[in-house]
Amino acid sequence: MIIGTDIGGTKINFACVQAEEVSGGVISLKTPDNIQGILDVFFEGIGNLACQNNIKAIGIATAGTVDLENSKVTGSTGNMPDGYDSLELKKILKEKFSIPVFVENDANAAAFAEFKTGNARGHMNTITLTLGTGIGGGIIVDGRLLRGRTGAGAEVGHMPITPQKKRKCTCGSWGCWEAYASGTGYAVTAREMAEKIPVEKREGILKEKKIPELTTYDIISGLNNNDPFAIEVHNMWEEYLSMGIASLINIFEPDSIVLSGGMAKFINYEVLNSKVKERVIMQATLLLPAKYENFAGLLGAAYLAGEKFNL
């Protein structure tokens, strides 16, 4: 029995993992806004798991980057509290629980879960993308996680997909894939496209709402009503999405790319496949939905801990 946990910006999830399954349900607690709070919640969550007295290791998936030794956080993201960018998770938890601890970036852990027991099972080369407010990725090359020089690799959201310095990315650069193909990018595209339509020609959802207030949700619901503008925006989004996916296929020639995250459920796979196939050299890579959504990270972290400590 291994504990799998996932520390994100809004929630911390905990579960007991055994025989490649969550055993006894997932405990989900709100992420506190300070480091001590996060540790307290961590101890509380583990204390409430049914398997707490029978565990061999703890696997932690976390937002931010993790060192090559899989022991501590080395870089944070905007939605984590101050001080999280150097949190010695392994050291702190080992002292408290006296069992082995393994830490991995959440997108990497999620990719590992899809590879081990999810929809990319048996695919020795596979990438899992998380399409949400940003775009994250975890990459498996020949059955192993690609981590890079310090563990900060797989930042696939930050491939530039246009030379235009028009959309600034959260990373400080311009024209990143994430700025176009994430949920945030989706709404920006909608507003940009709407601005180009003369007022007298604005119909459907464009009559109902002011342009600066258009959201991704508006377009998706318009799409469900066959709104022509929504269809156009969605098509553009799938075009942007296909660009980064094609880059990854041309670079990695993977067996599959798994699409997870809030935006993934809006993908029309037939359309996306045809757009991607126009852009790739090798045609056999499968585009697949994720098997796991919210619990991919904790499962993957538990699997990785199991492999690391031969459990």
Add this chain to the structure above:
Amino acid sequence: MIIGTDIGGTKINFACVQAEEVSGGVISLKTPDNIQGILDVFFEGIGNLACQNNIKAIGIATAGTVDLENSKVTGSTGNMPDGYDSLELKKILKEKFSIPVFVENDANAAAFAEFKTGNARGHMNTITLTLGTGIGGGIIVDGRLLRGRTGAGAEVGHMPITPQKKRKCTCGSWGCWEAYASGTGYAVTAREMAEKIPVEKREGILKEKKIPELTTYDIISGLNNNDPFAIEVHNMWEEYLSMGIASLINIFEPDSIVLSGGMAKFINYEVLNSKVKERVIMQATLLLPAKYENFAGLLGAAYLAGEKFNL
């Protein structure tokens, strides 16, 4: 002693490789326009090497894709003769020479040479780019070549860098990095930029030549004379170059990217570094010139054969 060879569209090179060096010079023969001719030249070249009676293995770097078993060509490029796309190199050469044969794609072999004994020595994560009429790449992840599902990975030249369907790539797609940042792309950029300048404002090299006849060479020589138009074109090229390099850095977080090929010698590293740094999350990746140019492929193939057969 291992024979290293490199089969390209214009030349086939041969050398004896020992103790991480070419021993006794390189034999270079013209590539024939048919398969039988290539094999004949191959036998001739090996027959003329001083080490021919004292070799343990043959390593072959070749244009095109190579199967996962490193035994045969599985896909060709436009400049190789018909039938090259399924050439059973290992089988044919093993029958002739009765020694182990190892086949690898030329860009992969070149990257391996730079990694083993070249300017990326000791860099466990490194990429070697070949900037010529196209853009090729070989990628080392944790000390091993990234090959993909069938051996056709590392096609880094075909990352889309613009959503505009304006420049068609040799691969059939649009907007590939190679269509902008290769030598061919360089000249296209020059002509496109020149067309936008009104006739009466065309100066320097733009007065000397008709736009459709502008070549990469013209711009480079203009650059050496501080021609303002040439400077502008070159700056745009380095911008395009920085986009693909930034994608690779964000994805692989490598120790280094080695720049080889005919176009690499025109890079201003200070300018390129500053453009790349604007676009990447992690700043430590080194941009380096290649140690080997023409002989990287045959050296890498010999090293790979040595590793494979424990020589």
